[in-house]
Amino acid sequence: MDIRKITAAAAAFAMLCMAASCSSEGKKSSTKNTHKAASEPVSESVEGVDANDAVDAVSGDAYLAIADEGFNVQYLGDKDENKSNQLSYDAGIAHIKGNGDYTVSVTADTNGFRYDTTGDINGEFVVKGLGFAAVIIDDAEKTMPNAVITVKGIKVDGKDIELKKKSYTNTESGSVRANIFNEWVSDDSIPADAKCAEGALFNNGDSASPSDINDGGYSAQIVSRDDFAQWKNVEVNFSVSGLE
Template sequence: MNIRKALAAVLAAAFICGAAASCSSKDKKSPDKAASAEPTTAPVPGVNFDEAVGVQAGDAYLAVVDSNWDKQYLGGTDEKNQLCYKAGVVHIDGNGDYKVSVTANSTAFQYLASGDPNGSYKVNGIGFAAVIIHDAESLLPNAIITVKNVKVDGRDIELKKKNYTNTEAEAVRTNIFNEWVSDEFLPADARAAEGGLYVNFDTNSPSEINDGSYSAQIVDPAEFKDWTDIEVDFSISGL
């Protein structure tokens, strides 16, 4: 891993895990650092940088980082969020079904990734993925996200375990793949449509539904090798 990729990994880990060096502790929180700044890339003939999509308060998006910790979308539209172009972002306005997505199929991403706006660069794997509702701690504090389906390039991916919802640094999220959160140390406020995973937020008192079936890693990362599109269908309840 070169210096640039190592730095990208550190920055992305800070987004996922907060400022702490490890996410193994059940007390760790992670910030929602979605940026709303305009893209800083200069105009290039044949490249549509206007397709950049940022998030606003109450918007849900698919946060994703590739396995090289190089290509990512964390809700912003700056040069660090190369996968912001044509991202599928949705505003949460009540209980119901929703979809979020990211794609490598844009002239801007292809230009940034390969230098050719008409290229066919595919993203290599995932190092992190989550559905996040930006600034939802105050707007939608009771929201519960239930992942229904994950698709890679139109192919359904097996959900190995159940997802849970938790609140972190003003955002409501559910991890799809986060290797920094072990099944033994889920957040104290972890919850599902059936209820909380812990009694009175006490991680020493798992509830009846906390039977080991919930995880921050509900997919096999091997299913995400060399992809163009990821889509996640989910439902919102609790509002």
């Protein structure tokens, strides 16, 4: 199922975070999302807000999917319809043309974000905490199924933060992704199709049979929430391999 067809923010993150590999028992995400979608999209007539600055990732584009700790503000690769993707304004996406290094980003320092969250382009809204983050290549299950994403570095407000574990790549909801922070996937429930630049993490797609590459250092939670206590800008540097 394509999360772009889900209009409610809560439903979108329920699908994004709780797909096949994210369904650990006893975990539920829908109760955490308290953001209420507005009844109308941001108008291009709002002085100081240009709706064209909202970025919509298309097939083959990589983007940073992210939400704050309360799932009140987010970016899911879509434009800001119904104020449900407030971080879409000036979001940095990367069209994947082959193997190489790329960067994706989001920023809360835009008039569109401030208007969405406060009703005033001069208002102030402090983004707090981290509820979810991943690098996602849109539609890549069809267009580049062999792509491997390796997260190499993350900056929060211009400061490099520590990567506590190694990222892996898997396929979900028609896209290829590398989780940065996904609490619904524990280290002992990594999906069977997980892979890294060196190869598959499991033999023959059997989650009960880790490969020699799988040294226990791979995780869906490669950062600490402490590094996202309050933030305005997040930038992720990553490489793509596995493409001819």
